[in-house]
Amino acid sequence: MADHSSSENAAPSSGAFTATALAVIGGFAIFAIILAVAYLPNKQDLPRGVGSKSREEGKAILKELHGAEQAAATTYAWIDKDKGVVRLPLDRAIELTIQERKKK
Numbered sequence: 001m002a003d004h005s006s007s008e009n010a011a012p013s014s015g016a017f018t019a020t021a022l023a024v025i026g027g028f029a030i031f032a033i034i035l036a037v038a039y040l041p042n043k044q045d046l047p048r049g050v051g052s053k054s055r056e057e058g059k060a061i062l063k064e065l066h067g068a069e070q071a072a073a074t075t076y077a078w079i080d081k082d083k084g085v086v087r088l089p090l091d092r093a094i095e096l097t098i099q100e101r102k103k104k
Contacts, residue, residue: 053061072087079085088096 074089075087076089077087079087
């Protein structure tokens, strides 16, 4: 039989356990803070007054925003007529990009 010293069978000291526990808790706390900063929505990005509206008013605002986004994605419009900048529907912009890439 092998001779085991008493240090191998001894439980870890409470100081080492406390330090390890604090390190683990600190790591989770830092991770939670990073997630909160990265993924919580910035309230300044919300349309003005959305947070104080009723559910029906919020739905109406959201429907209006979706309509504007849909129109912007599917219609032609001048962005800056003096500079000749236009907005294209996404499908047409993709077609033109593909044609331009094939030429190169």
